[in-house]
Amino acid sequence: MARGGQGLARVAVVVRAGAAPLWWCGVFTAGVGVLPPGITGRRIGVMAGAALFLVAAAVVALYGRKRYTALAGGAARAGKHDVLQDRAVTVRTWRHGHRWWLLLAFTVALGSSFAVPAAVGMLLAGCGTGLRLKAAWLGRRERAGDVLLWARVDWLGRYGGRPAGKAVKAYRSTGIGAGDAAPGGSRRRTELYA
Template identity: 75%
Template sequence: MARGGQGLARVAVVVRAGAAPMWWLGVAAAGIGVAVPGITGRRIGVLAGAALFILVMVAVALPRRKRYATLARGAARAGRNDVLQDRAVTARNWRRGHRWWLALAFLAALGSALAVPAAGGMVLAGAGAGLWLKAAWLGRRERAVEELLWVRVDWLDRRGGNPAGKPVRAYRSTGIAAGDATPGGRRRKPAAALV
C-alpha cells in the first residue's frame, strides 16, 4: 500500500455481500422444508414463513439508516494514496468470515422444517432480501449526491464487519465512476467495445 494511504472497501458492497448467500440458502432450505409435513403441516408452515419473510426483510432493511446517513454526511474525500478494494475481494472477505454462521443458519432452517415446514428457509431468504433493499437504499443516496461511500478496511473486523459498527468513525467518498461497482454495490458492466 502506498505511504499514507488506507485500504477502502465500498460500504454498499459490504452490506450486499451476504444477500445472495442468505437468499439462495434460504430458498434451498424452504424448498427442502416443503417436502417435510412437519408438526404444523405444510400450509401453516408456508403461511407462517411468508409472514416471517416480510418481518425479517423489514427488520434487516430499516435499522441503522440514521447512522449510515450521519456517516455519509461527514464523509471526507478519499486521498490520492488510498487503495480502493475490488468488489469481488470485499464480497469474498465477508463470505469467508461468515461461512460458519451461514452454514449453521442453513442447518437451523432445515431443522426447523420438522416443526414448521419452509418457515426457517423463508426467514433466511428474508434476511437476504433485506440486505438487498438496504444496499439499494444506499445506492439511491449515492446517486443523489453523485458520490460513492467507502469505509476503511481496518475498521471492519476480520469477518468483513459491519460498515456502520462502533469502530467505524467516518466514511470516505469518491466520484461516482470510481471502483468496479455501481451505486448500491452491483458489479459494474464493462463498457461496450468501440468498433
C-alpha cells in the first residue's frame, strides 16, 4: 500500500459471506435428508432439526456482540491512503478460504441423514440464518452511527475470516457512502432517477 495505507474489508460483508453457502448447503442436505427414514425416523429427525435450527440461529446471531460493539466504539477514521476492498473480493476470499470446511459440513450433514434425517442440514441452515441476522444487526449499528465499519485485511488472515477475532485490534470507519456494499453488507442498490 502506498504511503502507509492499509487494505480494508467491510466487517458486515465478512460476517455475511458465509450466510448463503451455509443456508443453501443446509436446505439441500435437509431436503435430501428426509428421504431415508434413518435410525430415529423422519418425524424425530425433523423435530430435532427444527430445534437445532432455532438454537443455532440465536447463538450465531448473538455470539461476540460485546466484542463487535467494543471494536466499533473505538473505530478510528480510515486514512486517505487506505484501500477499500470490493465486496465481491471479500466474499470470494472468505468462500475460497473456507471451501473445505463447507464441503466437510455438507458431507457430514448428508451422511448423518441416515441416522437423524434432516437434523444436521437444518443446523447448518440455522448457522447461515444467524450470520445473516448478525450482519443485519451490524447494518443497523452502521446506519445509527452513520458510518461503515472496516477491518484490516492482514488482521483477518489469509482465509478472510473472524472480523472480531483476537488478531483484529481495531476497526476503521468511513462515511456511509464509501465502498460498494450497503450497511449490513448487502449489495449497494443504485437508484435510478427519471
